Amino acid sequence: MKKELTRQQYVDLYYYMRLNRAVEDTMVKLFRQNKIVGGLYSSLGQEAISVGSAYALEKKDWLAPMIRNIGALLVKGVPPRDIFMQHMAKYDSPTKGKDGTSHFGDLDNLHIVSPISMLGDLIPVMTGVAMAGRYLGQKIVAMTWIGDGGSSTGVFHEGLNFAATQKAPFVLILENNLWAYSTPVRKQVPVENLADRAKAYGIDSYIVDGNDVVAMYSAAKEAVERARAGEGPILIEAKTFRRLGHAQHDPAEYVPKEMRTYWEARDPITLYEKYLTSEKLLDAKSKKEIEDKIEALLAKEREFAENSPMPPAELAEESVYCTGDDCHKIRAKWERPVAEVTPPKSSVAAVWTVPGFGSGKGSGGANAPIHFGDAPAATEKSVSERKPPAKIATKTGAKKPLKAAAASASRKARR
Amino acid sequence: MAKMNGAGTKEAAAGGAQVTFLEAIRQAMFEEMERDPAVVLLGEDVGVYGGAFKTSEGLLARFGWERVMDTPISESAIIGAACGMSYLGLRPIVEMQFIDFIVCAFNQITNFVAKGHYLWNAPAPMVIRGPSGGGVHGGPFHSANPEMYFVHTPGLKVIYPSTPYDAKGLLKAAVRDNNPVLFFEHKFLYRRIKGEIPAGDYTVPIGKAMVRREGRHLTILSYAAMMHTSLEAAEALAQEGIEAEVIDLRTLLPLDEETILQSVKKTNKCLVVHEDTKTGGIAGEIAAILCEKAFDDLDGPVMRVTSLDTPVPYAPTLEDHFLPNAKKVFTAAKELARY
Ligand SMILES: Cc1ncc(C[n+]2csc(CCOP(=O)(O)OP(=O)(O)O)c2C)c(N)n1
Ligand SMILES: [Mg+2]
Numbered sequence: 001m002k003k004e005l006t007r008q009q010y011v012d013l014y015y016y017m018r019l020n021r022a023v024e025d026t027m028v029k030l031f032r033q034n035k036i037v038g039g040l041y042s043s044l045g046q047e048a049i050s051v052g053s054a055y056a057l058e059k060k061d062w063l064a065p066m067i068r069n070i071g072a073l074l075v076k077g078v079p080p081r082d083i084f085m086q087h088m089a090k091y092d093s094p095t096k097g098k099d100g101t102s103h104f105g106d107l108d109n110l111h112i113v114s115p116i117s118m119l120g121d122l123i124p125v126m127t128g129v130a131m132a133g134r135y136l137g138q139k140i141v142a143m144t145w146i147g148d149g150g151s152s153t154g155v156f157h158e159g160l161n162f163a164a165t166q167k168a169p170f171v172l173i174l175e176n177n178l179w180a181y182s183t184p185v186r187k188q189v190p191v192e193n194l195a196d197r198a199k200a201y202g203i204d205s206y207i208v209d210g211n212d213v214v215a216m217y218s219a220a221k222e223a224v225e226r227a228r229a230g231e232g233p234i235l236i237e238a239k240t241f242r243r244l245g246h247a248q249h250d251p252a253e254y255v256p257k258e259m260r261t262y263w264e265a266r267d268p269i270t271l272y273e274k275y276l277t278s279e280k281l282l283d284a285k286s287k288k289e290i291e292d293k294i295e296a297l298l299a300k301e302r303e304f305a306e307n308s309p310m311p312p313a314e315l316a317e318e319s320v321y322c323t324g325d326d327c328h329k330i331r332a333k334w335e336r337p338v339a340e341v342t343p344p345k346s347s348v349a350a351v352w353t354v355p356g357f358g359s360g361k362g363s364g365g366a367n368a369p370i371h372f373g374d375a376p377a378a379t380e381k382s383v384s385e386r387k388p389p390a391k392i393a394t395k396t397g398a399k400k401p402l403k404a405a406a407a408s409a410s411r412k413a414r415r
Numbered sequence: 416m417a418k419m420n421g422a423g424t425k426e427a428a429a430g431g432a433q434v435t436f437l438e439a440i441r442q443a444m445f446e447e448m449e450r451d452p453a454v455v456l457l458g459e460d461v462g463v464y465g466g467a468f469k470t471s472e473g474l475l476a477r478f479g480w481e482r483v484m485d486t487p488i489s490e491s492a493i494i495g496a497a498c499g500m501s502y503l504g505l506r507p508i509v510e511m512q513f514i515d516f517i518v519c520a521f522n523q524i525t526n527f528v529a530k531g532h533y534l535w536n537a538p539a540p541m542v543i544r545g546p547s548g549g550g551v552h553g554g555p556f557h558s559a560n561p562e563m564y565f566v567h568t569p570g571l572k573v574i575y576p577s578t579p580y581d582a583k584g585l586l587k588a589a590v591r592d593n594n595p596v597l598f599f600e601h602k603f604l605y606r607r608i609k610g611e612i613p614a615g616d617y618t619v620p621i622g623k624a625m626v627r628r629e630g631r632h633l634t635i636l637s638y639a640a641m642m643h644t645s646l647e648a649a650e651a652l653a654q655e656g657i658e659a660e661v662i663d664l665r666t667l668l669p670l671d672e673e674t675i676l677q678s679v680k681k682t683n684k685c686l687v688v689h690e691d692t693k694t695g696g697i698a699g700e701i702a703a704i705l706c707e708k709a710f711d712d713l714d715g716p717v718m719r720v721t722s723l724d725t726p727v728p729y730a731p732t733l734e735d736h737f738l739p740n741a742k743k744v745f746t747a748a749k750e751l752a753r754y
Binding site: 094095098099103104105107113114116117118121123124125126127128129130131132133135136138142154155158159161162165166319320321322323324327328330331332333334338341342343345346347348349350351352361362363 | 449452453455462463464465469472473475476477478479480481482484486487489491492493494495496497498499500501502503504505506507522523526527530531532533534535536537538540569570572593594
């Protein structure tokens with residue numbers, strides 16, 4: 001437990017975990033009333049991860065949630081009504097009913113990138129966010145999450161490797177909750193600590209008790225600041241457990257009872273409450289105040305969400321494309337002198353320097369040899385100048401005369 | 416400071432020059448990066464080496480490491496990262512070393528990049544470009560025309576030019592567009608086709624076809640390398656008194672229905688020529704559009720000359736058989752003209 005947290009920060013972490021759980025409890029009620037259009041996921045028992053890690057970010061930083069990161073959205077400033085309405089496919093929801101769950105974002109204010117269902121895809125996307133932020137001089141950090149199962153995807157590897165080669169200011173939280181739908185972690189990844197994968201990318205990693213919110217926050221805070229300082233991406237493995245099924249439909253009978261019992265005794269909110277009480281950071285009165293505040297807030301938010309209409313049918317046809325400046329004024333926000341990235345300042349020697357061996361340059365430019373599938377320019381071949389080919393009717397294809405040259409060239413320069 | 420690696424400014428400034436298809440593409444990227452520091456380039460071997468086909472020759476020397484990025488061989492990561500960059504207002508250009516490899520990033524493109532604006536109001540201005548097409552004996556994995564996978568994806572724009580003028584103007588338009596644009600560069604044209612381009616900045620509008628040759632007996636619709644094949648066939652048809660109107664589609668998504676319908680309503684016959692394979696090619700889509708919107712104007716079946724429904728074979732004898740050519744177009748057009 002770190003000393004550098006203020007009293008307010010300790011209380012904030014508690015508040016957001018309670019809010020996270022209460023929001024999800026409310027959605028279970030809505031689900032049972034058939035008011036939720038699709039499936040409903042739960043982060044029960046994993047609240048400390050979402051809340052602790054997102055709390056380490058600054059306002060200007062970017063995050064992208066996965067399905068079990070409602071807590072991160074709340075910390076970043078998303079009002080609970082948006083989360084309710086997303087799940088209920090309401091017109092006033094952030095996606096106006098076009099997508100559900102945590103699939104929404106906010107480019108302009110909150111700096112949230114919407115996930116897609118395909119696991120792992122956010123990793124390269126958030127790498128790009130981190131790279132662009134650095135390029136523009138914004139000193140931001142990008143963060144996203146991935147499950148133990150999602151870490152088996154190809155794009156997890158591609159993305160983290162790319163982030164590492166670019167030293168992108170990117171923090172990846174790997175929530176190892178021991179299950180990916182019905183498949184235990186050992187069938188996903190045959191290593192004890194998923195954090196060990198960081199070694200393959202030459203980056204640093206942390207292993208954290210994912211049910212200890214202060215530990216989670218401390219590790220994330222350190223990682224975020226190191227990434228911001230230019231140390232490159234960092235992987236944090238949070239050890240935890242998925243307390244419910246994959247989603248509401250799944251009773252998860254494949255999980256051994258003993259396992260569930262073990263982890264239920266390690267509920268992150270209960271543990272933290274004990275800690276706060278023993279450290280005299282929370283008393284019965286302030287706890288009650290927080291509970292009342294959440295209850296009042298969610299009653300209001302839920303009412304708003306329930307009263308929002310379904311989207312009008314014609315909306316289905318709208319907004320496939322951005323129509324231009326009237327639709328989105330796309331402007332990069334420069335926080336460094338543009339002159340640094342424009343000629344003449346940007347100009348460099350286009351060479352690779354290999355330590356101990358000196359430098360070598362790219363190619364012979366205009367005199368570069370002919371490359372795979374390439375052939376010398378045929379000046380006479382401009383469209384308007386084509387000769388009336390009487391021969392066509394016999395056999396010659398347009399490409400015919402040039403093929404022999406191309407074939408021999410390509411044979412030389414093949415792959 | 417390194418000596419500038421002759422990157423196209425001089426040529427562009429001189430203007431009115433005959434340039435290759437490849438040079439036109441290089442100039443477009445060069446000038447767009449010059450114009451707007453939000454434009455960056457990333458891809459495999461695009462920096463020091465200047466790209467496998469030299470389309471980015473000299474860009475690193477001028478714009479530096481932050482804007483011209485040599486990446487690992489990770490198509491999903493490259494396109495995913497470009498998407499993330501676009502969210503912060505950058506306009507990345509991504510090179511696929513060969514367009515065949517674009518399918519390695521299929522999911523990123525069709526699910527992430529293409530759907531963002533519709534779903535959560537997030538435009539992703541980016542260009543994904545690369546050498547495509549056959550006729551150079553590149554074999555089954557270096558000759559593909561995968562445009563239709565993407566024409567079937569709402570949210571993308573798909574361009575496939577045939578002349579240096581269009582390649583430069585359309586690539587510039589693509590960089591400035593607020594949507595993700597796929598830009599196919601037929602590698603057979605890279606150094607074989609030269610054309611005049613004007614001095615200074617210009618763009619060619621996305622979504623507009625162009626009449627390359629006027630005629631009254633039938634309409635031939637084509638694009639990319641087959642555009643030239645079609646023009647060659649039209650020339651031969653003219654010798655026999657058949658005046659074909661040849662239209663260059665240039666953009667496949669969105670398709671310029673207006674120009675197509677206008678021509679077919681005049682000629683009453685339509686032949687579609689493409690190098691893509693037959694089943695699921697754009698010709699089928701065009702036939703459906705004509706049935707819906709010009710059925711009464713048709714005097715004959717909508718015909719198509721396309722590649723065979725096979726992978727692109729390697730041996731020259733096989734590939735020649737696989738590809739359309741001017742003779743096949745000529746024969747089909749004559750048959751259609753008889754109606
Ligand atoms: C690429 C991909 N394949 C399959 C799925 C279907 N799917 C959704 S969640 C899930 C399990 C994910 O497990 P894990 O990554 O451990 O996350 P957790 O559910 O434990 O939070 C699967 C298989 C998917 N969303 N994406
Ligand atoms: Mg899991």
